[in-house]
Amino acid sequence: MKRLLPSVLALVAATPALAATDRAAVIDTYADIAQAGYEDSLITARALQEAVAALVADPSEATLAAARTAWLAARDPYQQTEVYRFGNPIVDDWEGKVNAWPLDEGLIDYVDTSYAGPTDENELAAANVIANPALRIAGQEVDAGTITPALIADTLNEADGIETNVARGYHAIEFLLWGQDLNGTGPGAGDRPFTDYAQGEACTGGNCDRRADYLTAATDLLISDLEEMAANWAEEGAARAAITADPDAGLVAMLTGMGSLSYGEQAGERMRLGLMLNDPEEEHDCFSDNTHNSHYYDGKGVQNVYLGAYTRIDGSTVSGPSLRDLVAETAPELDAEMTAKLEATMQALGAIKTAAEGGMAYDQMLDPANAEGEALVMAGVDGLIDQTRSIERIVTALSLDSIAFEGSDSLDNPGAVFQ
Amino acid sequence: MILRATLCLLCLASPLRAGVPEALTGHILPGYAGFAEAAGDLAEAARQDCTAPALRARYQLAFDAWTVVGDIRMGPSETGALAVVFWPDARGFTPRTLQGFIADQAPVGRDPAAYAEASIAARGLFALEQMLYGAEFAGYAPGSYACALVQTMTADMAAQAQALQDGWRDGFAPVLLSAGGPGNASFLSETEAMAALYTQVMSSLEVTADTRLGRPLGSFDRPRPTRAEAWRAGRSLRNVLLYARAARDLAVMLAPGPLPQTDAALARLEELAGRVSDPGLQDLDDPAARLRLEIVQQQVRTLRDTIGAELGAPLGLSAGFNSADGD
Numbered sequence: 001m002k003r004l005l006p007s008v009l010a011l012v013a014a015t016p017a018l019a020a021t022d023r024a025a026v027i028d029t030y031a032d033i034a035q036a037g038y039e040d041s042l043i044t045a046r047a048l049q050e051a052v053a054a055l056v057a058d059p060s061e062a063t064l065a066a067a068r069t070a071w072l073a074a075r076d077p078y079q080q081t082e083v084y085r086f087g088n089p090i091v092d093d094w095e096g097k098v099n100a101w102p103l104d105e106g107l108i109d110y111v112d113t114s115y116a117g118p119t120d121e122n123e124l125a126a127a128n129v130i131a132n133p134a135l136r137i138a139g140q141e142v143d144a145g146t147i148t149p150a151l152i153a154d155t156l157n158e159a160d161g162i163e164t165n166v167a168r169g170y171h172a173i174e175f176l177l178w179g180q181d182l183n184g185t186g187p188g189a190g191d192r193p194f195t196d197y198a199q200g201e202a203c204t205g206g207n208c209d210r211r212a213d214y215l216t217a218a219t220d221l222l223i224s225d226l227e228e229m230a231a232n233w234a235e236e237g238a239a240r241a242a243i244t245a246d247p248d249a250g251l252v253a254m255l256t257g258m259g260s261l262s263y264g265e266q267a268g269e270r271m272r273l274g275l276m277l278n279d280p281e282e283e284h285d286c287f288s289d290n291t292h293n294s295h296y297y298d299g300k301g302v303q304n305v306y307l308g309a310y311t312r313i314d315g316s317t318v319s320g321p322s323l324r325d326l327v328a329e330t331a332p333e334l335d336a337e338m339t340a341k342l343e344a345t346m347q348a349l350g351a352i353k354t355a356a357e358g359g360m361a362y363d364q365m366l367d368p369a370n371a372e373g374e375a376l377v378m379a380g381v382d383g384l385i386d387q388t389r390s391i392e393r394i395v396t397a398l399s400l401d402s403i404a405f406e407g408s409d410s411l412d413n414p415g416a417v418f419q
Numbered sequence: 420m421i422l423r424a425t426l427c428l429l430c431l432a433s434p435l436r437a438g439v440p441e442a443l444t445g446h447i448l449p450g451y452a453g454f455a456e457a458a459g460d461l462a463e464a465a466r467q468d469c470t471a472p473a474l475r476a477r478y479q480l481a482f483d484a485w486t487v488v489g490d491i492r493m494g495p496s497e498t499g500a501l502a503v504v505f506w507p508d509a510r511g512f513t514p515r516t517l518q519g520f521i522a523d524q525a526p527v528g529r530d531p532a533a534y535a536e537a538s539i540a541a542r543g544l545f546a547l548e549q550m551l552y553g554a555e556f557a558g559y560a561p562g563s564y565a566c567a568l569v570q571t572m573t574a575d576m577a578a579q580a581q582a583l584q585d586g587w588r589d590g591f592a593p594v595l596l597s598a599g600g601p602g603n604a605s606f607l608s609e610t611e612a613m614a615a616l617y618t619q620v621m622s623s624l625e626v627t628a629d630t631r632l633g634r635p636l637g638s639f640d641r642p643r644p645t646r647a648e649a650w651r652a653g654r655s656l657r658n659v660l661l662y663a664r665a666a667r668d669l670a671v672m673l674a675p676g677p678l679p680q681t682d683a684a685l686a687r688l689e690e691l692a693g694r695v696s697d698p699g700l701q702d703l704d705d706p707a708a709r710l711r712l713e714i715v716q717q718q719v720r721t722l723r724d725t726i727g728a729e730l731g732a733p734l735g736l737s738a739g740f741n742s743a744d745g746d
Contacts, residue, residue, distance in 0.1 A: 086744065102510065104510070116511065116515055121509055121510070121511060121645075121646070122510075138641070160641075161637070161638065161641050163509070164509060164510060259740045259744075260740060260744040263740045263742060263744060264740065264741060264742055264743055264744025265744060268742055268743075268744075272498060272501070273501070276498075276501055276502065276505075276538070276539040277505075277512060277538050277539055277540055278537070278538040279512065279538065279540075368536045368537075385497070388740055389605075391740075392614075392739045392740065393607070393611075401735075401737055
């Protein structure tokens with residue numbers, strides 16, 4: 001549900017002001033930030049591709065570490081684009097290719113004996129494609145003799161229609177670089193040895209050639225996926241065209257993205273649920289222990305959209321007329337409320353990041369005995385939920401409630417459903 | 420826009436005779452009281468006899484009671500509901516966690532107070548469903564660890580139910596009732612409180628159509644009957660109906676007058692549901708059974724649209740963000 005809430009009384013209170021800010025210009029800024037964000041994601045993913053090529057050509061502690069560093073760097077700009085998912089169907093339909101999570105990683109490679117194996121929901125949860133050149137998917141024989149981008153994209157990903165069969169994207173690559181994090185809620189991330197990519201006698205984990213092929217193919221796919229989305233936001237791109245077609249609908253899409261990411265997705269699915277399950281694998285970047293950054297930059301992306309400003313990886317800034325400008329001239333007190341709540345959330349997410357960088361990794365915060373960790377995570381959750389309420393108020397203040405109903409005959413036309 | 424402006428003037432002239440107090444006293448607070456009582460009865464029954472066959476009837480009653488308020492996600496239920504109903508469980512956390520407890524004879528399984536800190540995968544109605552109906556769990560003997568675990572789980576759920584009841588009655592109901600009042604930062608106007616409750620109605624019906632029915636329906640080629648809610652307890656269809664009734668009942672409390680079209684849409688839903696052959700939805704491989712369920716799903720959406728038109732639109736309300744947004 002991505003529709004928003006109006007309020008009759010507040011609608012009256014918020015007299016449409018003599019707006020100085022051009023709504024179309026606000027949308028342009030939004031699209032410019034998206035374009036820059038996906039371009040930055042692509043630039044950093046290409047650096048990852050080079051690092052992966054170096055790892056595969058010459059596996060060593062150093063080349064593995066460099067590939068991991070490149071992966072981490074690639075995540076920061078990407079996470080800031082997640083706010084574009086909800087509200088932009090072109091992004092939402094594509095997103096599963098690059099950032100699907102959680103995954104049954106046993107589909108891809110070897111896993112620890114503590115891993116559950118096939119489950120009621122997913123008989124492929126431990127299929128281990130890297131070790132098995134032939135496998136059966138939903139009763140069909142599959143030739144996985146050569147691991148290619150096409151095999152991963154067309155056959156393995158979401159095999160048997162199951163979402164946790166994640167064969168591609170950032171998290172598949174993350175698993176291939178780090179391996180499973182077997183430390184539970186204790187310190188330490190995944191610890192895959194570089195020799196998992198060594199050829200010949202030195203190979204550990206078996207099938208090192210196929211593992212290298214998989215990593216290379218998955219990275220190539222990530223590049224082509226990001227190229228596709230960067231092009232969608234470029235001058236003639238489809239996503240830009242869709243969002244700029246109608247400025248009011250565009251504003252609704254912006255606010256929908258902010259609210260849905262804040263509430264259902266980040267506060268709910270990614271943070272609170274993991275905490276309540278007490279499961280250390282219930283963290284977004286679970287192999288690399290990078291979840292603190294993942295959450296931080298998700299929150300940052302929401303703030304970017306409101307403030308109409310994004311700091312690129314080269315340090316330059318993309319900015320322009322903003323949602324904030326619109327709200328400030330219509331309802332200054334609501335702008336103050338929204339700005340403060342976004343800042344409070346960033347403080348809370350920043351505290352998680354600081355604690356993680358100081359040695360308490362996100363999975364350690366999920367330990368039921370770690371009251372400090374729970375408080376850190378819940379402060380982030382509370383901030384995200386709280387800011388969602390203000391986002392709903394903005395919909396009302398900008399008189400966007402009737403726009404938000406678009407697509408529902410019943411609400412645009414109350415008589416329709418009785419006909 | 421002209422129509423809306425007129426409505427707003429009406430609102431100013433005579434502020435909404437809010438349905439917030441009615442929703443609380445007529446639906447929500449009795450709902451939590453009813454669940455607390457039913458969960459307490461189940462825990463008491465488990466103290467007498469903790470074997471699965473002895474508890475199933477009480478379990479069904481507790482689940483029935485839950486559905487009255489089970490889809491509400493605000494106030495104490497924003498987080499509290501998740502420990503009563505952890506579902507869907509796409510990665511099998513619930514059976515895995517319970518198997519782990521039983522294999523290790525985990526001490527937490529004998530300690531209701533400590534159980535409040537256990538994973539939500541092992542708590543609440545769906546964990547109990549596995550213990551009472553699951554093929555690999557339900558055959559436990561009196562005196563076994565599993566039997567003690569069920570006593571602990573039912574006691575924990577009764578305590579949760581009590582906490583929800585107390586939290587609503589003493590904590591959150593006053594916040595809703597003082598909407599727009601000085602110092603109320605949660606609801607800046609009575610309309611915000613109305614809209615928040617209205618969101619619960621609409622979200623519930625959306626979850627029923629998309630998740631309770633959409634998950635087992637899967638695709639025509641690959642239906643997923645074991646993704647039905649509470650199929651082991653044979654109450655997947657019953658849940659659809661009870662949650663829909665609860666949504667209608669809450670809508671009625673919010674409305675200034677009767678909602679005849681809504682009532683008609685619910686009656687039609689009950690009629691269509693009566694044609695579904697398996698209450699646990701395990702026969703979806705049969706195209707005829709599948710079609711009957713798709714028709715039920717369509718009617719749930721019609722009920723939602725009807726409430727939107729009959730209640731939401733006249734009051735200028737639309738649904739806010741749904742906690743089930745996201746992946």
